[in-house]
């Protein structure tokens with residue numbers, strides 16, 4: 455008789471390496487480790503790691519640890535999220551080593567209001583729906599104040615799921631899915647080994663919405679490089695129009711050395727768009743949006759224009775105007791903006807009117823030897839620090 459394999463032993467509380475910027479306040483709950491696809495050329499995050507699913511009992515142990523610490527913090531608290539540092543330190547100092555990580559997670563979540571949870575890592579929907587629903591049910595039992603539970607997923611995974619399984623996960627509390635569409639252009643998707651076509655992205659996006667969940671789609675300006683930026687912008691706008699997601703999030707391409715795309719760049723097979731071309735691409739993308747009513751967010755540090763953000767379609771003219779303003783600037787003002795934004799000295803185009811900030815950017819340019827000729831290379835180096 456075949457004996458059921460023993461689950462591996464619990465390896466302690468775990469959290470994965472990344473989350474969407476909009477999940478900064480969320481409790482991170484790791485249900486799988488790494489990425490089962492792991493082939494996207496631009497993505498360095500899980501390269502060299504092995505994918506695995508965590509046993510459900512291990513995830514539940516993590517949740518129960520956080521719940522215990524949240525209970526302790528509630529007893530110490532003088533009001534929602536109000537804690538005295540010395541009280542927290544006193545409790546922390548008595549904890550066994552294995553409890554410090556869940557305590558830290560509970561603490562930062564507690565002070566953030568405990569309203570949202572993000573399931574990690576790259577695609578939690580690969581778990582069997584019944585198992586994921588079990589985790590979601592326990593989460594809501596332990597933390598009844600939670601209003602939002604979200605996860606990354608791949609379009610390919612969602613496309614293969616039966617509609618009723620997706621709906622059952624929605625009913626169990628999973629109410630927002632983040633999908634890295636990156637592009638709606640099939641040539642770009644194939645070149646980047648995304649493992650999904652435009653049609654798969656569109657079907658998956660519509661399926662998430664039909665299941666009653668919120669949908670957040672990521673668009674990666676720059677991913678078509680100098681050769682395909684127009685097709686990339688137009689086809690992505692078309693895919694987004696057909697889905698009409700609740701959120702469209704911009705996350706500009708960066709090419710860290712650990713990504714397969716870095717080799718393509720070194721070999722001259724992929725030419726990265728300079729900022730000015732990336733700005734034209736975003737403008738073309740915005741020009742192509744029709745009938746979208748969601749929120750366009752520019753909430754990633756890699757983006758050149760944080761103010762290209764707002765409700766569609768009403769705020770679209772303002773967003774386009776912002777990019778046109780950048781494109782119409784003289785070379786010196788553009789140089790100051792590009793460098794100042796990447797150094798964190800300027801946060802929007804209007805900051806160019808602040809003479810102190812402007813002279814700080816020029817001083818930094820002098821100190822680090824940045825010139826219009828080496829600006830793109832320098833900004834590439836700076837943004838790689840953020841990945």
Ligand code: SF4
Pocket residue numbers: 489490491492493494497498499500576608634
């Ligand atoms: S982009 Fe997402 S799906 Fe692609 S390799 Fe990275 S984590 Fe995996």
